Amino acid sequence: MSGPVAFRAGSIASLWEMIESSASTWWWSANVLGQAVIRLETSIGDNAAGHIGQALGALKYEADQLQLKSVTAQLGHIEQFIEGGGKSTAELRALILDLVRRIQDEFSEQKILFISTADAALYLQEKPLFGDDVADAFPDAIEDISEAGKSLALGRHTASVFHLMRAMEAAVQRLCGKLGIENPDREWGKLLSDIHNAIAVMPKGELRNTWSEAHANLYHVKQAWRNNTMHPKQTYTEEEARAVLQAVRTFMTQLAGLV
16 A cells, blocks of 8 residues: 555546545545444444544545645534533534535535546656757757646647747757857748758768758648748647647757757
8 A cells, every 4th residue: 555645736646546545534534424423413432432533633634635625624623622622412413514514515626637548648757758868958948848748638739839839949049050040030931941051061971861851850840830930820739739749859859969
């Protein structure tokens, strides 16, 4: 059994981790409190009181993890009642019933976002999304590449392309600087023409071939964008965003060895 998972905004956990770490506690606590509500109609023994205390303690931890403020507040009221020497079983029963209602209300408000297994790696990114070579060659693009992957995993396809566009700015700047090409913010058609001309005057050989490959990869990025300029379309579909991601990855990976 693994330890508790710290659920927080922006975190990701497997379904098993959620069940193992949290759901079992909620079910056990709900069962104990449910029995307590029934028993408190008459009286409650020391053994049952001990179980209630354990359940409340477990619930407090889980409520804090999930930021269930209303539940945490009610748990505090129950704690104050017990520590203050409250003896009325009817009052304690009412406090617990209110706690159960608050749990139901809070759970109804909590939202969980599902990420497919196939796209989990795009979000988690245990390593740089485009690899270490790209991260080393284009440090200014690291954050945008990372956000592009996360946006794609979350179904924010247009946002993903926008981040890739920002990453491409860094790559194109480096490419043009390396080839001595000015004004890299021009239309891609003109830029590709200047890059082609710069490569054409290179001596024939492996280096020229490698630069020609970079030129071809940049053309593929332009085609994936389906636009002649660096300006984006208004929106992008999932298929288009994935095509842009793959094209940019190929271009930047290959270019990293040249700059």
